[in-house]
Amino acid sequence: xxxxxxxxxxxxxACKLPITxxxxxxxxxxxxxxxxxxxxxxxRCDVCKSFIPTxxxxxxxxxxxxxxxxxxxxxxxxxGTPRCCSCERMEPRDTKYLSLDDGRKLCLECLDSAIMxxxxxxxxxxxxxxxxxxxxxxxxQQIPLLLVERQALNEAMEGEKNGHHHLPETRGxxxxxxxxxTTIIRRPRIGAGYRIIDMITEPYKLVRRCDVTAILILxxxxxxxxxxxxxxxxxxxxxxxxxxxxxxxxxxxxxxxxLAHMWLxxxxxxxxxSEASSSSSSSSSSSSSSPSSSSSTSSKKGKRSDFEKxxxxxxxxxxxxxxxxAYGEGFRLGNQAVLKYGLRTTLDxxxxxxxxxx
Numbered sequence: 001x002x003x004x005x006x007x008x009x010x011x012x013x014a015c016k017l018p019i020t021x022x023x024x025x026x027x028x029x030x031x032x033x034x035x036x037x038x039x040x041x042x043x044r045c046d047v048c049k050s051f052i053p054t055x056x057x058x059x060x061x062x063x064x065x066x067x068x069x070x071x072x073x074x075x076x077x078x079x080g081t082p083r084c085c086s087c088e089r090m091e092p093r094d095t096k097y098l099s100l101d102d103g104r105k106l107c108l109e110c111l112d113s114a115i116m117x118x119x120x121x122x123x124x125x126x127x128x129x130x131x132x133x134x135x136x137x138x139x140x141q142q143i144p145l146l147l148v149e150r151q152a153l154n155e156a157m158e159g160e161k162n163g164h165h166h167l168p169e170t171r172g173x174x175x176x177x178x179x180x181x182t183t184i185i186r187r188p189r190i191g192a193g194y195r196i197i198d199m200i201t202e203p204y205k206l207v208r209r210c211d212v213t214a215i216l217i218l219x220x221x222x223x224x225x226x227x228x229x230x231x232x233x234x235x236x237x238x239x240x241x242x243x244x245x246x247x248x249x250x251x252x253x254x255x256x257x258x259l260a261h262m263w264l265x266x267x268x269x270x271x272x273x274s275e276a277s278s279s280s281s282s283s284s285s286s287s288s289s290s291p292s293s294s295s296s297t298s299s300k301k302g303k304r305s306d307f308e309k310x311x312x313x314x315x316x317x318x319x320x321x322x323x324x325x326a327y328g329e330g331f332r333l334g335n336q337a338v339l340k341y342g343l344r345t346t347l348d349x350x351x352x353x354x355x356x357x358x
Contacts, residue, residue: 012036047072047081047090065089066321067314086110086222087314099195100220101188102150109307113223117184118147121230124223128231131263132238135343139238141210145230146183147219149201156181156216171218172229174236178208184219196220211240224267224312228319231263232256244351251355254330255346258338261319261331268312 010019013027014036025037032040043052043060052073055061064071070089072081082091085104091097097105106114115121125145132139148156150169157170159179175181183204191197206213215233217226235256239247322328337346337356349357 014040043071045073045076046070046092047076048093067317084110085220086114086225087311096194098190099193101196101199104150104220106220110222110311112305113308113311114220115147115223115226116187116219118145119185120187121145121147121217121226124227125230128227128234128263131231131266132234137238139234139241141212141237141241143210143212143234143237144204144206144214146181146204146214146216148181148183148216149199150218152182152201153216153218171221171225172233173216174233174240175206175213175216176208176211176240177206178213179206180204181206181214181216212237222308222311224264224308225315227267228260228264228315232260235259242351245354247350247354249326250330250333251350252330253326254332254334254356255350257319257322257327257331258334258343261316261335262343264312264316264319268309268316 007020008018010031011017012019012024012033013030014032017033019031019033021033023034025032025034025041027037027041038051043062044050045052045062047070050073052060052062052071061074062071063074063077065088068087068089072090076090082097082105083089084091084097084107085100087107087110089107091105091107095108097107098111099105115124122145129139153170153173156175156179157173159177160173160175181204182201184199185202186198186200188196188199204214215230215237217229217233221229233256236252239252239255319327319331322331333356334346337349337358341349341357346357349355
């Protein structure tokens with residue numbers, strides 16, 4: 001500081017009290033009590049709200065979510081601190097996440113747009129069908145869409161003879177076998193301890209009328225995540241119904257991820273979501289895109305909050321940064337092909353060669 005001070009004038013910039021300790025801290029050429037400096041400048045954990053401890057080398061070491069930049073003590077990766085099953089942020093000690101009946105946790109922001117039962121998801125299903133129709137990829141067959149619990153999804157996955165699944169957790173499934181699936185038919189309530197109660201389910205018998213018997217989606221996920229999973233699974237259905245040959249996981253999962261990413265783009269960057277997609281279609285409107293259906297979809301979607309927009313960007317980020325061979329590298333190869341040649345040419349090339357054009 002290069003100055004001489006009266007003892008009573010040498011004061012902490014934070015608390016304004018004289019600094020009488022032999023040691024003090026400096027920031028921006030201003031003196032602080034060491035305790036005041038720590039209070040104002042030492043990073044706090046976003047989970048436990050405590051000061052992030054130093055490591056054995058005396059350095060402040062913390063972890064941070066690569067998208068949300070939530071800072072937390074390294075110990076929380078080992079102490080069982082739960083994460084939201086949607087946005088993957090850790091549960092802060094002063095906030096209660098909703099406990100779903102299958103062990104998943106859902107933060108309050110993601111809960112705000114979560115889809116909880118089968119009937120509630122139908123307007124979104126219509127919207128995504130319209131999105132496909134806008135791409136001249138109309139799915140002619142009526143494929144049941146069911147929202148299910150994790151156990152029902154896992155049981156259905158075991159009943160499938162073929163299929164690629166995104167581990168460690170599958171959140172959607174396109175079925176081709178006849179099965180009996182337990183689906184959620186009524187929105188559950190939130191009970192004591194912020195837990196889901198009164199889950200009402202019923203068995204649903206799948207009948208094979210075409211190469212696809214149903215699409216299953218895990219319940220309790222936000223609308224944009226549910227929609228991106230549904231767009232992905234509907235692409236699996238479209239490929240099967242159009243007679244595409246058996247494809248490698250990289251090609252099939254990759255092009256399905258491309259469609260999920262495209263749908264998220266349409267939601268985040270178009271002025272009216274599915275209506276913008278529908279207006280680009282040169283084909284006539286089907287019964288599923290009647291005025292009454294469109295208006296109910298729009299009112300259900302409503303005005304999107306800033307957090308939901310950020311959440312959509314996060315789901316895009318997850319697709320783009322996936323490190324797996326099938327879903328991650330497959331998406332990047334597929335997306336590159338679509339950007340270079342267009343979707344239709346890419347799909348034609350896949351049908352003929354079983355690979356992406358380069």
